[in-house]
Each structure stands twice: as structure tokens, then as C-alpha cells.
Amino acid sequence: MTAPSLKRKTLHEYFQSQSPSQSASKRTLHATKCPISTATTTTPPNLPLGLSIIPDFVTTDEQATLLSFLEAETWRTDLSRRTIHYGGTYCLMPPKTASAAERAAISKRIITAQPIPNSLRWVIDRMIATDLYPAGFPPRFCIVNEYCPPHSISAHVENFRFGEPVCSLTLGSGDLMRFHELSAPHDGSVRSFRAMQAPRTGRKVDVWLPSGSLLVLKAEARYMWQHEIVGGRKKEKERREWGGEGWRRVSLTFRVEKGG
Numbered sequence: 001m002t003a004p005s006l007k008r009k010t011l012h013e014y015f016q017s018q019s020p021s022q023s024a025s026k027r028t029l030h031a032t033k034c035p036i037s038t039a040t041t042t043t044p045p046n047l048p049l050g051l052s053i054i055p056d057f058v059t060t061d062e063q064a065t066l067l068s069f070l071e072a073e074t075w076r077t078d079l080s081r082r083t084i085h086y087g088g089t090y091c092l093m094p095p096k097t098a099s100a101a102e103r104a105a106i107s108k109r110i111i112t113a114q115p116i117p118n119s120l121r122w123v124i125d126r127m128i129a130t131d132l133y134p135a136g137f138p139p140r141f142c143i144v145n146e147y148c149p150p151h152s153i154s155a156h157v158e159n160f161r162f163g164e165p166v167c168s169l170t171l172g173s174g175d176l177m178r179f180h181e182l183s184a185p186h187d188g189s190v191r192s193f194r195a196m197q198a199p200r201t202g203r204k205v206d207v208w209l210p211s212g213s214l215l216v217l218k219a220e221a222r223y224m225w226q227h228e229i230v231g232g233r234k235k236e237k238e239r240r241e242w243g244g245e246g247w248r249r250v251s252l253t254f255r256v257e258k259g260g
């Protein structure tokens with residue numbers, strides 16, 4: 001019997017042939033203790049302008065329904081954390097030989113992916129009912145990220161190809177999101193390593209994302225602050241303290257095309 005390859009799939013391989021649905025072990029919703037007072041973390045005095053958090057945007061039962069639906073979906077494994085891209089995939093890695101013009105074109109490119117499924121439609125309807133998006137211009141893009149204890153997402157600003165707001169729903173365990181203020185707008189992607197070149201002012205703010213909450217990023221918070229989920233060994237230990245062995249956050253980040 002051949003051992004399964006441990007090599008991560010490349011983005012290219014994914015879009016040549018969709019991988020079969022990964023057998024997903026049944027995971028249960030796991031309560032997390034908020035590490036510090038929610039009042040001080042969700043509304044720190046220096047909160048980036050345009051950032052808001054709607055607590056309890058979905059109920060615990062709704063979270064369980066969403067998580068069990070997502071579990072049966074096809075997940076990508078080309079990063080350390082599992083992801084699903086609905087609507088399209090972007091922030092593509094340019095070949096080393098690409099010219100500046102080719103790089104700029106690639107950074108704007110979106111490869112069509114399966115549309116946001118009907119089972120997630122009610123979340124969009126609720127965001128419309130909350131006046132986050134107009135009914136005639138709902139988000140068509142959603143990235144699902146699964147974070148288990150050591151996982152992270154590097155600091156970045158959402159691609160300027162998309163408009164605002166960018167909304168991220170937290171399912172399962174809560175976590176901290178770190179924001180870094182920039183001195184100028186910069187949407188260099190993590191994949192191209194350009195996100196690391198963004199000009200930071202040095203101001204950073206940690207914001208607690210409670211389970212079931214919706215993070216809303218508009219204006220400065222969307223364009224002038226990078227957001228990051230810090231992972232690694234120290235964070236892994238903290239997450240186990242907050243949520244035990246079952247700590248797991250799944251986020252759904254919705255994006256809308258510009259022009260709405």
C-alpha cells in the first residue's frame with residue numbers, strides 16, 4: 001500500500017482537478033473562555049476606525065448547523081490550515097520571472113470557484129437585513145478558514161479588488177485578531193510576500209472575536225490596518241488554556257466586489 005503523499009497541493013493542482021471531499025472527523029462545537037474581559041477587548045479605546053463586532057450574530061445551534069454543512073464540503077489543503085474558497089480564488093503567486101506589469105495583472109486576477117452555496121445564503125440574508133450589504137449587491141466571495149491550535153494567518157489587508165465591508169463570522173472557538181496600523185494603504189498579498197513590505201506605524205491592537213460574532217471591517221479598518229491571526233507555539237499553549245484540546249476556530253470571511 002502506498003503511503004499518502006504529505007506534500008501540500010499547489011493552488012494550480014487544485015484548479016486543475018478538484019480534490020475529493022476529505023473525510024472529516026466529526027468535530028463538536030467547543031466553548032472557549034474569553035482570555036480577558038470582552039468589554040475591554042471588543043471595544044478598546046484605540047479600536048481601528050471602521051471596525052465593529054456584532055456579538056451573537058449566529059446562535060450556538062446555527063453555528064453547529066453551519067459547521068456540519070462545511071465539514072462535508074471539499075477543503076483545500078495547500079496551506080497549513082484548511083480552507084474553502086467560494087466565488088473565486090485570488091492573491092495568486094506570480095512566477096519568479098514575471099515582469100512588474102505581469103505581477104500587477106496577476107494580483108488583480110480571480111479564478112472562478114464554486115459559488116457560495118445555498119446553505120450559507122441565510123447568513124448573507126442576515127447581513128443584508130443588518131444593512132451591511134445592499135440586497136441587490138450581496139457578497140459573492142467567501143473564504144472559510146479553519147484554525148486549529150498552532151494555525152495562523154499572516155498580517156495582510158484584504159485585496160483592493162474587493163470593496164467594503166469585509167465581514168468575518170467566527171464559528172467554534174473565539175480568538176484574538178491583531179491589527180497593525182499602516183501609514184499608507186497597501187494590499188500586498190501574503191503569498192507574494194509583499195504584505196511584509198506594508199508601511200506600518202507601529203500601532204497595534206488586539207481584538208477578541210467571540211464565538212458566534214461577526215467582525216465588520218469598513219473604511220480605515222479595512223484599508224489602513226492589516227489584520228492577523230497570530231499562531232505558533234506560545235499561542236497554541238494559550239488556546240489550549242482557553243478551550244482545551246478541542247480549541248478550533250472556523251471563520252467565514254465575506255467579500256464584495258467593488259462598485260456596490
Ligand SMILES: O=C(O)CCC(=O)C(=O)O
Pocket residue numbers: 143145153168169227229251252253
Ligand atoms: O479568519 C479570519 O477571520 C480572517 C481571514 C482572512 O483574513 C482571510 O481569509 O483573508
